Amino acid sequence: VAEGxxxxxxxxxxxxxxxxxxxxxxxxxxxxxxxxxxLAGSLIDGEVLSEINEDIREExxxxxxxxxxxxxxxxxxxxxxxxxxxxxxxDRQEAVLDALDMVDRIAVEQALSYxxxxxxxxxxxxxxxxxxxxxxxxxxxxxxGQDDLPEQFYHVILVDPRHRPVSYVTLGRIMSSPRTTPLAxxxxxxFRKFEVDEYEGDVAYAFNQYxxxxxxxxxxxxxxxxxxxxxxxxxxxxxxHEEDVFRLAGVGDESLSNSTFEIVRRRFPWxxxxxxxxxxxxxxxxxxxxxxxxxxxxxxxxxxxxxxGGNAGTQSMxxxxxxxxxxxxxxxxxxxxxxxxxxxxxxxxxxxxxxxAFVGSIxxxxxxxxxxxxxxxxxxLLVAGLSGVLVPLTxxxxxxxxxxxxxxxxxxxxxxxxxxxxxxxxxxxxx
Amino acid sequence: VAEGxxxxxxxxxxxxxxxxxxxxxxxxxxxxxxxxxxLAGSLIDGEVLSEINEDIREExxxxxxxxxxxxxxxxxxxxxxxxxxxxxxxDRQEAVLDALDMVDRIAVEQALSYxxxxxxxxxxxxxxxxxxxxxxxxxxxxxxGQDDLPEQFYHVILVDPRHRPVSYVTLGRIMSSPRTTPLAxxxxxxFRKFEVDEYEGDVAYAFNQYxxxxxxxxxxxxxxxxxxxxxxxxxxxxxxHEEDVFRLAGVGDESLSNSTFEIVRRRFPWxxxxxxxxxxxxxxxxxxxxxxxxxxxxxxxxxxxxxxGGNAGTQSMxxxxxxxxxxxxxxxxxxxxxxxxxxxxxxxxxxxxxxxAFVGSIxxxxxxxxxxxxxxxxxxLLVAGLSGVLVPLTxxxxxxxxxxxxxxxxxxxxxxxxxxxxxxxxxxxxx
Numbered sequence: 001v002a003e004g005x006x007x008x009x010x011x012x013x014x015x016x017x018x019x020x021x022x023x024x025x026x027x028x029x030x031x032x033x034x035x036x037x038x039l040a041g042s043l044i045d046g047e048v049l050s051e052i053n054e055d056i057r058e059e060x061x062x063x064x065x066x067x068x069x070x071x072x073x074x075x076x077x078x079x080x081x082x083x084x085x086x087x088x089x090x091d092r093q094e095a096v097l098d099a100l101d102m103v104d105r106i107a108v109e110q111a112l113s114y115x116x117x118x119x120x121x122x123x124x125x126x127x128x129x130x131x132x133x134x135x136x137x138x139x140x141x142x143x144x145g146q147d148d149l150p151e152q153f154y155h156v157i158l159v160d161p162r163h164r165p166v167s168y169v170t171l172g173r174i175m176s177s178p179r180t181t182p183l184a185x186x187x188x189x190x191f192r193k194f195e196v197d198e199y200e201g202d203v204a205y206a207f208n209q210y211x212x213x214x215x216x217x218x219x220x221x222x223x224x225x226x227x228x229x230x231x232x233x234x235x236x237x238x239x240x241h242e243e244d245v246f247r248l249a250g251v252g253d254e255s256l257s258n259s260t261f262e263i264v265r266r267r268f269p270w271x272x273x274x275x276x277x278x279x280x281x282x283x284x285x286x287x288x289x290x291x292x293x294x295x296x297x298x299x300x301x302x303x304x305x306x307x308x309g310g311n312a313g314t315q316s317m318x319x320x321x322x323x324x325x326x327x328x329x330x331x332x333x334x335x336x337x338x339x340x341x342x343x344x345x346x347x348x349x350x351x352x353x354x355x356x357a358f359v360g361s362i363x364x365x366x367x368x369x370x371x372x373x374x375x376x377x378x379x380x381l382l383v384a385g386l387s388g389v390l391v392p393l394t395x396x397x398x399x400x401x402x403x404x405x406x407x408x409x410x411x412x413x414x415x416x417x418x419x420x421x422x423x424x425x426x427x428x429x430x431x
Numbered sequence: 432v433a434e435g436x437x438x439x440x441x442x443x444x445x446x447x448x449x450x451x452x453x454x455x456x457x458x459x460x461x462x463x464x465x466x467x468x469x470l471a472g473s474l475i476d477g478e479v480l481s482e483i484n485e486d487i488r489e490e491x492x493x494x495x496x497x498x499x500x501x502x503x504x505x506x507x508x509x510x511x512x513x514x515x516x517x518x519x520x521x522d523r524q525e526a527v528l529d530a531l532d533m534v535d536r537i538a539v540e541q542a543l544s545y546x547x548x549x550x551x552x553x554x555x556x557x558x559x560x561x562x563x564x565x566x567x568x569x570x571x572x573x574x575x576g577q578d579d580l581p582e583q584f585y586h587v588i589l590v591d592p593r594h595r596p597v598s599y600v601t602l603g604r605i606m607s608s609p610r611t612t613p614l615a616x617x618x619x620x621x622f623r624k625f626e627v628d629e630y631e632g633d634v635a636y637a638f639n640q641y642x643x644x645x646x647x648x649x650x651x652x653x654x655x656x657x658x659x660x661x662x663x664x665x666x667x668x669x670x671x672h673e674e675d676v677f678r679l680a681g682v683g684d685e686s687l688s689n690s691t692f693e694i695v696r697r698r699f700p701w702x703x704x705x706x707x708x709x710x711x712x713x714x715x716x717x718x719x720x721x722x723x724x725x726x727x728x729x730x731x732x733x734x735x736x737x738x739x740g741g742n743a744g745t746q747s748m749x750x751x752x753x754x755x756x757x758x759x760x761x762x763x764x765x766x767x768x769x770x771x772x773x774x775x776x777x778x779x780x781x782x783x784x785x786x787x788a789f790v791g792s793i794x795x796x797x798x799x800x801x802x803x804x805x806x807x808x809x810x811x812l813l814v815a816g817l818s819g820v821l822v823p824l825t826x827x828x829x830x831x832x833x834x835x836x837x838x839x840x841x842x843x844x845x846x847x848x849x850x851x852x853x854x855x856x857x858x859x860x861x862x
Binding site for chain 1: 701708724750763778
C-alpha cells in the first residue's frame with residue numbers, strides 16, 4: 001500500500017479514526033512506518049500523535065517536519081500536549097514548545113513542573129467556571145459569548161471569589177432548568193476535587209469508584225487550576241491494569257513495538273532473579289542427594305509437589321494482589337482472608353493428597369511413596385495458600401508494589417517448602 | 432459499631448458514598464453483615480445495592496423487607512435495576528419486578544430479554560432525543576418542559592422520522608451556540624452507535640479506543656432503544672481486566688466475599704488440570720531413570736531448566752494475551768511478533784546458558800554437566816518464547832479465550848521440553 005501513492009493513502013486515512021491510524025502505525029515494520037509517515041505528512045495530526053504508543057512516538061515525531069509538528073500540536077488541548085511532550089528528549093521538547101503559542105507554552109511548561117503521574121499532568125487547563133451567585137440564564141449568556149470553550153466539557157464549576165472550586169452543575173441540569181434558577185440550587189452531590197500532586201492512580205480509582213465524569217484540580221492553596229475528565233481517568237485505569245498484569249508475570253514496561261534487544265534487556269533481570277530462586281531450590285534438593293540416589297522415584301515425583309504448590313500459591317496471590325489494587329483487601333478483613341486461604345489450601349491439599357497417594361503407590365508399587373507425597377502435598381498447599389496472601393500483604397505494608405515482587409517470593413516459598421517437605425519426609429521414612 | 436445503635440449507624444452512613452457503604456458491607460463477616468443490613472434498613476438504598484458485589488447482593492436483598500427493596504429499586508435507572516435483577520433467582524426476580532411501576536417493569540423485562548453481556552443489558556432506556564431539523568432554541572425549550580430527564584446525560588441524540596439515531600450534539604455545544612443554530616450544523620464527528628446484541632466487551636473497547644462519552648444503542652431495525660454511558664463502559668473494562676488477570680492465574684470468577692468452600696470448588700478444577708500436566712512432565716522424567724540414578728546431580732539441576740522455561744514462557748505469553756485483548760496483536764503483525772519472541776528467547780537462552788555452564792561445572796566439578804544444562808537452557812528458552820506467543824494465537828484462532836488456557840499449555844510445553852532436552856542430552860553425553 002505504502003509505495004508512494006499519496007492520493008490513495010489520503011483516501012485510506014481520511015475516514016479512519018485517529019486511534020486506528022495510530023494502531024496501524026504501531027503494527028507495521030519500522031521501515032514501513034518511516035515511509036508511511038513521510039508520505040502521510042500532515043495526515044499525522046495531533047490526534048494521531050496523542051493516540052500513538054509512546055515507544056514509537058519519538059520515532060514518528062523525528063520523521064515529521066517541524067511545521068507539521070507545530071500544526072499538529074496547535075490543535076490539541078494542553079493535557080494532550082503534555083502527554084506527548086513528557087516522553088521526549090530535552091532538545092526535542094524544546095522544539096515542540098517553540099512551536100506552541102505563548103499562552104499554550106506557559107500552560108504546558110506549568111504542567112511539566114508537576115510530578116510525573118500526578119493529577120497535574122493529567123488535567124487540562126481549559127475549564128468552564130461560573131461565580132457561585134450566577135443563575136442559569138447568566139451562565140448560558142456567558143457561554144454563548146465565549147469562543148474558546150474546551151472541546152468537551154460536562155460540568156460548569158462554581159468557584160468562590162478566591163477562585164476555589166466549591167461545587168459543580170451538570171450541563172443537563174442547566175439546560176433543563178428555568179433561566180432564573182440560581183446555579184447554587186442545582187449543584188451535584190457527587191462533587192469531588194483533587195490536588196495537583198495527587199497520584200494519577202488514586203484519581204482513576206476515585207473516578208471508577210464514585211462514577212465521576214469530570215473533577216476539578218486545585219493547587220496547594222485550593223485554587224482551581226484545571227479539570228480531569230473521565231476519558232483520561234479511563235486511560236490511566238487501563239495502563240495501571242496493564243502494569244499489574246505485566247508485573248505479576250515478571251515483564252517490565254514493554255510493548256509490541258519494542259525491538260528484540262529492548263525486550264531482552266527488560267526481561268533479563270526478571271529471569272535473573274528467577275534463576276537465583278531456582279538455584280536456591282536446587283540447593284534444597286542437593287541436601288537430599290542420598291535419598292534421591294537410593295530411590296530414583298523421588299526425582300520423578302518431586303516436580304509435581306513443587307508445581308502444585310506454585311500453582312495454588314499463584315491463585316491466592318493473584319486474588320490478593322488484585323484485591324489490594326481495588327482496595328477490597330484492607331486491614332479490616334485481612335485476617336479473615338488469611339484464614340480463608342489457609343483453610344482452602346488445606347482442603348485442596350487433602351483432596352489432591354488422596355489422589356497422589358494412589359498415583360504414587362500404584363506407579364511405583366510402594367505405598368510409602370504414596371504416603372510421603374500425600375503429606376508433602378497437604379503441607380505445600382497449606383503453605384501456598386498462606387504465603388499467597390501474606391506475601392502481598394507484607395510487601396504492601398512495606399510500601400513495595402505487591403504486583404512487582406509477590407510472584408518470585410511465593411514460588412520460592414512453595415518450591416523450597418515443597419522439595420523440603422517431600423524429600424525430608426522421604427529421608428525419614430524410606431532410608 | 433453494629434450493636435444495635437441505629438442513630439449512630441445513620442450518622443455514620445449518611446455522609447458516606449454508596450460505593451463506600453457497599454465496600455464496607457463486603458468487608459465485614461457474614462453475621463455482622465446481616466445485622467448491619469437489618470439495622471440499616473432503608474439506608475441501604477438502590478445506589479448501595481447497585482454498587483455491591485454480586486456474590487453478596489443476594490444475601491443483602493434477602494435481608495431487606497419487600498418495601499425497602501421496592502423503595503430502593505424505584506430510584507434507580509433501568510440499567511442499574513437490570514444489573515441487580517439479572518443475578519437473582521427466578522422468584523426473587525419476580526418480587527423485585529412486582530415492586531416496580533408498570534412502565535419501569537416493562538423496560539426491565541425488555542432489557543432482560545437481551546442476551547447476557549450484551550449492549551442491551553448495559554444500556555439505559557432513558558434517552559434525550561431531538562428531531563434532525565430542530566434548532567438549539569427548540570431543544571432548550573423542549574428540555575425545560577421535561578420533568579423526567581435522566582440523571583446524567585451528555586448528548587442530545589438526533590433521530591430521523593423513523594426513530595433511527597443519525598448523530599448527536601454535545602450539551603456544551605448546544606449551550607454555547609445561538610438559539611437559531613440548527614442542531615444538524617453542530618453535530619459531533621465522534622458519533623458511533625451500537626447494536627443491542629453487541630458484546631459488552633466490544634462496546635467497552637470502542638469507548639476506550641475512540642474516547643466516547645455516550646453512544647446510542649439500536650435494535651435490529653436500526654431504531655434507537657437506549658444509550659450507553661462511559662461509566663458503564665468503564666465498569667465493564669474493569670471487569671474484563673479482572674477476568675483476564677484471574678484466568679491467566681488459573682482462578683475462576685471469585686471474590687473476597689466467597690466462602691472457603693466456594694473458592695475450593697472454583698480453584699480445584701484448575702489445580703486438577705495442573706496435576707495432569709505435572710504428571711505428564713513426571714512421565715518424561717521417568718524415561719530417564721537410568722541416567723538420574725547414575726548422576727544424582729541431574730536431579731538437583733533439572734528444576735532450574737524447567738523453572739526458567741516456565742518463567743520465560745509466561746513472560747511472552749502475558750504480553751501476547753494482553754496484546755490480543757487490546758487488539759494490538761493482529762494477523763498483520765503476528766509473524767513479526769513471533770520472530771521477535773523467538774529471537775529474544777534465543778538471546779536470553781544464550782546469556783543464561785553461559786551463567787549455568789559455569790554454575791553447573793563448578794558446583795559438581797564436571798564440565799560436561801555445565802555443557803548439558805547450557806544447551807538445554809538455550810533450547811528451552813527458545814521454545815518458551817515461541818510457545819508463549821504461538822499458543823495464545825492458536826487458541827484465539829480457534830475461538831478459545833487465550834487468557835483461559837494459555838498458561839497451562841505453555842508451562843506444559845516448557846516443562847516437557849526442558850526435562851526432555853536436559854535429561855535426554857545427559858543420557859547421550861554422560862552415560
